[in-house]
Amino acid sequence: MKTTLISPKIVPEFHRQIGSELEAFLQYLAIAAYFEKAALPRLAAHFARQAEEERGHAMRFLQLLVDNDADVAIPAIPAPEAQFKDAEQAAALSLERELRVTEEIHSLLRLARQENDFTSETFLHWFVKEQLEEVSSADQLLKMIQRAGDRRLLLVEDFLTRSDQTKLTKEKASEGS
Ligand SMILES: [Fe+2]
Ligand SMILES: [Fe+2]
Known part of the structure; x- marks a missing residue:
């Protein structure tokens, strides 16, 4: 017998979501390589x-499935886009993907509610x-890249350096508290 707290209906949808997150992983690697x-x-x-x-x-x-003694399946991941016309196109793709994943998460949540699956x-x-x-x-980031234009991307680089420092300072501050 399986000890599971999640709906069997949502399990294949979680498999699909693992694929979607890994697709995003590969896409961001390809974008990172482009900027490098x-x-x-x-x-x-x-x-x-x-x-x-x-x-x-x-x-x-993956961990949620394992914790619930559910089947684990990882779908085939499509190859990411690797060629970009410019920085704006790469940043636009990342926004588009994030919006798509948001839709996916919302529809998973709708299904969990339909199924009275409080764990999911x-x-x-x-x-x-x-x-x-x-x-x-x-x-x-997309707006900033658009405003800077292709020839002033170093301004965006500068912003990212500074915002990283702010984040580090915040992390240090919260560690201390
Ligand atoms: Fe994600
Ligand atoms: Fe994301």
């Missing part, structure tokens, strides 16, 4: 970090918050 080649190291580091976050998202779903519902709340952050930061 364009000699924009802060943008490259930003997307490499995003990639790691996506891997972490996939792991969260509670689990998914973290992702609802996370997607708001991801969409808003992808949107901000």
Whole structure:
């Protein structure tokens, strides 16, 4: 007998979501490589970090399935876009993907509610918050890249360096508290 607290109906949808998070992982790796080649190291580091976050998202779903003694299946992952016309196109793709994942998370949440699956519902709340952050930061970065234009991307690099420092300071402050 399986000891599970999640609805059997949502399990295949979680498999699909693992695929989607891993697809985002690969897409961000490809975008990071694009910026690295364009000699924009802060943008490259930003997307490499995003990639790691996506891997972490996939792991969260995987862990939920394991904890619930559910079947684990990982779908085939399509190859990411690797060629970009310019920085704006790469940043626009990242916003588009984040909006798509947000839709996916919302429809998972609808299903969890339909099924009275409180375990999945509670689990998914973290992702609802996370997607708001991801969409808003992808949107901000795209706007900044558009405003800077191709020839002034170093300004965006400078912004990322400074905002990283702010984040580090915040992390240090919260560690101390
Ligand atoms: Fe994600
Ligand atoms: Fe994301």
